[in-house]
Amino acid sequence: MNKTASIVTKDKLGLYAPLAVLILTVPLLLRNFSYGMMFLCFCEIYIIAANGLDVLYGYSGQISFATSAFFGIGSYGSLLIHNYTGLPILFTMIMASIISAAIAMIFAYPVSKLRFAFLSLATISFNYIIFQLVTRSPGGITGDFNGAFTDQMSLFGLSLKSYYSFYYFGLVCVILLVAVKNLLVKSRVGRAFLAIKQNHHAAEGMGIDVRKYKVLAFGIYGFYAAFAGAMYVHLVGYISPETVAQQQSVIFMIMILFGGVCSNWGPIVGAVGILLLQEVLGYAEQYQLLAYGILLLIFILFLPGGVVGAAKKLLTRLKNSKGGAVDHANS
Amino acid sequence: MVIQLLVAALLTGSIYGLIALGYSLIYRASGIMNLAQGDLMCLGGFMGYTFYNILGLPIFGAMLCTMVSMFLIGCVLERIVVRPIFNRNVSSSALILATVAVSYIVQSLELVIWGGAPLNMKSFLKVQTITFLGVSYQTESLLCIGVALLCMLTLHIFMKKSSFGIAMRAAAMDPIAARSCGINVDQTNRITWAISTSVAGLAGILVGPLYGITTTLGTAMSTKGFASAVVGGYGDMYGALLGGGVLAALETFAAGYLSSSLKQLVAYVAVLIVLFIKPRGLLNVEAVKD
Numbered sequence: 001m002n003k004t005a006s007i008v009t010k011d012k013l014g015l016y017a018p019l020a021v022l023i024l025t026v027p028l029l030l031r032n033f034s035y036g037m038m039f040l041c042f043c044e045i046y047i048i049a050a051n052g053l054d055v056l057y058g059y060s061g062q063i064s065f066a067t068s069a070f071f072g073i074g075s076y077g078s079l080l081i082h083n084y085t086g087l088p089i090l091f092t093m094i095m096a097s098i099i100s101a102a103i104a105m106i107f108a109y110p111v112s113k114l115r116f117a118f119l120s121l122a123t124i125s126f127n128y129i130i131f132q133l134v135t136r137s138p139g140g141i142t143g144d145f146n147g148a149f150t151d152q153m154s155l156f157g158l159s160l161k162s163y164y165s166f167y168y169f170g171l172v173c174v175i176l177l178v179a180v181k182n183l184l185v186k187s188r189v190g191r192a193f194l195a196i197k198q199n200h201h202a203a204e205g206m207g208i209d210v211r212k213y214k215v216l217a218f219g220i221y222g223f224y225a226a227f228a229g230a231m232y233v234h235l236v237g238y239i240s241p242e243t244v245a246q247q248q249s250v251i252f253m254i255m256i257l258f259g260g261v262c263s264n265w266g267p268i269v270g271a272v273g274i275l276l277l278q279e280v281l282g283y284a285e286q287y288q289l290l291a292y293g294i295l296l297l298i299f300i301l302f303l304p305g306g307v308v309g310a311a312k313k314l315l316t317r318l319k320n321s322k323g324g325a326v327d328h329a330n331s
Numbered sequence: 332m333v334i335q336l337l338v339a340a341l342l343t344g345s346i347y348g349l350i351a352l353g354y355s356l357i358y359r360a361s362g363i364m365n366l367a368q369g370d371l372m373c374l375g376g377f378m379g380y381t382f383y384n385i386l387g388l389p390i391f392g393a394m395l396c397t398m399v400s401m402f403l404i405g406c407v408l409e410r411i412v413v414r415p416i417f418n419r420n421v422s423s424s425a426l427i428l429a430t431v432a433v434s435y436i437v438q439s440l441e442l443v444i445w446g447g448a449p450l451n452m453k454s455f456l457k458v459q460t461i462t463f464l465g466v467s468y469q470t471e472s473l474l475c476i477g478v479a480l481l482c483m484l485t486l487h488i489f490m491k492k493s494s495f496g497i498a499m500r501a502a503a504m505d506p507i508a509a510r511s512c513g514i515n516v517d518q519t520n521r522i523t524w525a526i527s528t529s530v531a532g533l534a535g536i537l538v539g540p541l542y543g544i545t546t547t548l549g550t551a552m553s554t555k556g557f558a559s560a561v562v563g564g565y566g567d568m569y570g571a572l573l574g575g576g577v578l579a580a581l582e583t584f585a586a587g588y589l590s591s592s593l594k595q596l597v598a599y600v601a602v603l604i605v606l607f608i609k610p611r612g613l614l615n616v617e618a619v620k621d
Contacts, residue, residue: 063424110607116423117364121561122606124554125599132596247550250431257428286442293435300425300432301416 023171027164037163039279041235043272044170045228050255050267051181052224057253058261059185060217061197063116066123067225067252069130072244073100074226075233076134076142079150089154093230097223104222105215112214127246135241147240150233166235173231177224182264184220193217194262254292257299260306269307332587335468340576340583342472342541345479348575349534350556351563352483353527355571358560359503360523361413363426367434368531369553374437375401375532376544377445380452383536390455394478397536398529405528408433409521434549441546452539475537482533483572486526490568499523558602564611578602 030036049071056062077096082089111122134142142148153160153169160166184190192213195203204210233239242248251274259270277295281288303310350368357365375397382393416429455474460467490496502509502519510516534552535544542548555578560566563574578598585597 057424061424063427114606114610117427118561118565118606118610120364120366120424120427121554121557122603125558125602125606128554128599129596129603132599136592136596246554253428253431285447286439288439289435289442290439293432293439296428296432296435297412300421300429301419304421304425 027167034163037167039275041163041166041170042232043275044167044174045231045235046252046255046271046275047174047268048177048231049225049228049252050259050271051178052221052228053252054256054261054263054267055181055185055193055224056217056221057256058263058266059190059193059197060214061193062112062214062217063120063253064123064221065120065246065249065253066127066130067221068244068246068248069127070100070104070222070225071229071232071248072130072134072239072241073103073222074229075239075243076148076229077226078230079148079233079239080141083148083150088156089151089234093227093234096230097226100226100229101219101223105219108215108218109211112211112218123249124246127244127249131241131244131246134244142241145241147238149238152237153231153234170231170235173227177227178264178268181220181224185262189213189216251292254296256306258295258306260308260310263308266306266308273307336583336587337580338468338472338476340580341476342579343583344572344576344579345476346534346538346552346575347555347559347579348572349479349482349530349537350552351559351571351575352486352568353531354557354560355566355568356523356527356530358566360499360520361417363413363430364557365433365527366427366430366553366557367437368527368556369551370434370437370441370546370549371401371404371528372531372535372538372552372556373544373546373549374404374441375529375535376452376539376548377441377450377535378532379536379539380445380450380544383539384450384453394533394536397532401532402525402529405525406521408528409524413524414517434553438546438549447546449543449545450539451543452536454540471540475541478533478537482530486530487568495519495522555598558598561610562602562605 026040027037030040049067052070053064053067056064074093074096077099078089078092081087081092081095085092087095107126111119114122135144137144153166155169160169185193192203192208195206195208196210196213200210229243232243255270255274256267257270258273259268260266277291278288281291299306305313350372353368353371354365357363357368378400379393379397382388382396383390386393388396412429412433416426421429454471456470459471460469461473462468490500498509498514499519499522501512502514502516503523506516509519538544538548556575559574559578560571561574562578563572564570578601581601582594582598586594589597
């Protein structure tokens with residue numbers, strides 16, 4: 001038993017150590033390729049948002065088509081607070097994320113009784129409302145259809161304008177937020193989420209306060225999505241209302257379905273995979289839509305665990321077949 | 332002004348109602364929310380454009396051709412997408428996403444075949460406006476309202492009087508009992524999808540001369556139709572029409588009396604309020620199941 005455990009960790013170490021080295025040294029490899037660095041920064045941002053959605057959809061089983069609305073609350077929130085008060089950016093980012101989490105929880109309180117399609121309609125409506133507010137803001141503080149500008153990232157007076165420095169800042173955020181998510185979903189909160197997802201009547205019967213946990217899941221989701229949004233606005237220095245459009249929210253759902261829900265790697269693989277797909281198909285909208293549609297159908301019908309789920313299945317099958325062969329030889 | 336706004340509300344309401352009708356029919360038959368309904372409407376619009384503008388058929392001929400081809404598309408859709416998903420027993424949220432996938436595929440097909448530029452359909456009638464009691468009406472709008480009402484009436488008679496319509500309602504109410512009475516439930520489901528699709532197609536050809544046809548219209552219409560169905564009472568045919576009317580009236584009067592930029596905001600806030608307070612809709616239909 002002990003032996004197998006140590007083998008597993010060695011296995012994982014063998015896999016993770018080169019990966020960690022690669023992640024840390026990628027900026028050196030891409031020294032003269034700033035577009036590639038920008039792409040990696042965007043990956044970090046979308047990984048955070050996708051992880052938030054994974055908590056909501058993957059663990060607590062609530063569908064949401066409003067991710068870009070919370071993303072937008074984070075972007076516009078941090079932008080407005082920073083532009084009007086001049087507070088340091090990291091502080092405004094966290095403030096905007098907390099505001100977004102609060103809005104998400106207030107929204108979730110009445111919404112938590114709705115299920116499936118009705119929940120999706122509620123979130124779609126919420127997303128449209130936020131879009132309308134952003135594009136027709138009182139006094140035009142959000143720049144309406146023109147978008148708005150703000151300062152780029154800086155930390156304790158240190159400018160992180162270049163994609164290279166932002167990459168490391170984003171990396172720290174990703175590791176922190178994914179670690180928090182990991183701790184959370186492995187705690188009693190995460191187990192309550194899963195129980196609610198599987199059968200909310202049974203969960204209620206076991207003494208789980210279903211509404212409380214559903215609201216909590218929305219709060220976490222709101223925080224993650226908004227933090228990603230705030231990172232986005234301070235990476236680019238500009239936000240346009242298109243970022244808040246409802247179609248963007250569907251992309252987030254596709255990301256986590258593509259990567260696979262309820263796992264650490266799923267949202268990461270999903271976000272990076274879909275962003276890569278967008279790069280490849282960037283210039284042909286009709287083929288992008290077709291690719292999304294076909295990918296969605298394939299993942300719903302044949303690979304409900306996403307890429308990561310499929311890879312895991314394949315690995316266990318390989319292991320089992322190896323084990324089976326050994327057993328056979330022994331007998 | 333009130334009468335003009337009322338006509339405008341009736342016009343939008345009849346379009347929303349037609350789409351919502353499709354949602355409700357499909358929901359009753361198979362428990363799915365088909366978020367592709369608005370894109371199927373657009374597909375109908377594009378087909379109507381082809382039959383009417385390009386092939387030069389008379390307007391009612393073009394409507395008929397559109398409805399027949401959309402009927403066939405509905406059959407195909409049910410056979411190659413919906414049935415396989417059902418047979419695999421995937422979760423309800425995956426079903427919603429599957430219909431989103433269908434809407435993407437329909438949109439991309441539209442972009443490939445008809446291109447991205449908005450198409451303007453020729454107007455249906457030679458006389459543009461008629462004046463009645465000192466108020467002038469667009470004849471196009473009146474025609475739209477008339478055709479939509481006629482379609483609803485026909486559907487009502489079909490569902491209530493014809494034996495196939497009764498079989499469809501029975502299959503929607505209790506598939507197992509219906510099957511044991513000798514009703515071919517698979518067939519009624521397929522026809523329900525086909526009817527919903529062709530009604531959406533009719534809505535598409537009707538909005539053609541009014542809004543112009545673009546692929547982006549579909550997503551907005553999907554949401555509006557869905558919202559109408561929910562506001563009226565999900566799964567109920569008459570609720571769908573009522574909901575469409577209420578939502579359209581809210582939008583039109585908000586645009587008329589407050590500001591046209593508030594139109595969308597008012598509509599979506601109303602949807603949220605209905606969802607929060609009365610999730611079963613105005614007609615209080617027992618359609619919300621766990």
